Amino acid sequence: MKLEFKKGSKYSRKDIGWICYPEKGPPPRGNWETGYVRVEDNLIIFMNIGVPGTTGHDFANHYDHSKGVIVWYGKPKSHSGQPLFQKLLDGNLTPHFFARWDNKDPQFSYLGIGNVVSFKDGHPCLDGNKNEVETIELKLTVEDSGEIIPIQNQTNVDKNISLENNLTPKSSFLLEKHLEDYIIKNWSNIELNKNYDIHKENNKLCTQYSTGSGPLDILAISKDQKEFLVIELKKGRASDIVMGQIQRYMGHIKNNLAGDKDVKGLIIALEDDKNLRDALSVAPNIKFMKYEVSFKLVE
Structure with a gap:
């Protein structure tokens, strides 16, 4: 197992x-x-x-x-x-x-x-x-x-x-954590902000949201309040293993929170692989987006 x-x-x-x-x-x-x-x-x-x-x-x-x-x-x-x-x-x-x-x-x-x-x-x-x-x-x-x-x-x-x-980002764990923090802090400036807000409960952002089978990274809700979006972050290449993970989280939201709202999923990673692309091809309610890293030195 x-x-x-x-x-x-x-x-x-x-x-x-x-x-x-x-x-x-x-x-x-x-x-x-x-x-x-x-x-x-x-x-x-x-x-x-x-x-x-x-x-x-x-x-x-x-x-x-x-x-x-x-x-x-x-x-x-x-x-x-x-x-x-x-x-x-x-x-x-x-x-x-x-x-x-x-x-x-x-x-x-x-x-x-x-x-x-x-x-x-x-x-x-x-x-x-x-x-x-x-x-x-x-x-x-x-x-x-x-x-x-x-x-x-x-x-x-x-x-x-x-x-x-x-807290220097010298490990893969911290890179993933910094990715999450960056997205949360810059939500108003990224593409997702056009259609979604980060969901709140008790006036608290739903990040690392408990699902009973582990915490999901970010839970967003559409601006028309008709759809939840479960966001799973990976610091490097995402494989098809993440599909089972995000589907568990989506199922929890559907069964315990969504009511009549739709539930969709989004995987964000630096790159994907063939197995993940094949799995996504039969899961239309889950999308994949790549992030890009920009780095430069200035005097």
Whole structure:
């Protein structure tokens, strides 16, 4: 099973469960309320950084800025000899990392897919009854995680690094985020403004709008109030994978918000590919637009 999530976007456990099990949703309680759960060949990891989990466990999970690695701990009494960790270490499980740094927030930010760098058994920890036990410690790289985790929640940060420096668009995640911010801030100057406004709820722009199966980027509404437009942004080349994603979001808007309004979709990316063009040819309610980047140096 191939799972698709948006880097930097926020998901509740329930949101993730519906993406994993679109027909029936996540199983009630059980492992979905713990630190990680296996879904076929995927491992969904809910990681608290700098705060204890709601179950009372308090692991020293952290992002080491100087080394660019995430340090993550398994459940009490976990070790590399267990089948789940054997599969993870052998590359037969895809670990999807979701993190939060406020345990009162029911949503987790998606960091991406982890790659194990090293592991060590026998790290001391406390179980649910505060008894001293051991667990496994893993060090992983997760591309762009250093841009998603707030710098004040990272460890070993160079004192010369500022928050502004951390926002330099040096990653694919930030490029996509900057694209979204640019479109929102310059809406009145782009082509879409002729027929659409960004929809508002409770006087708030509907961006990163929750759908129950992940957040859509921008929700617009036609100036005659007869049509919703679901906008999905991609920083580079968009493939046909985005079709399933945007159709889920469109279905949610149709079933929960639109009423008698029409719902259409728009994919915006730097370029498309043949598979996407073929998929769009039989989906007349979804369009594709390219964006262009202009860059120049001045003295």
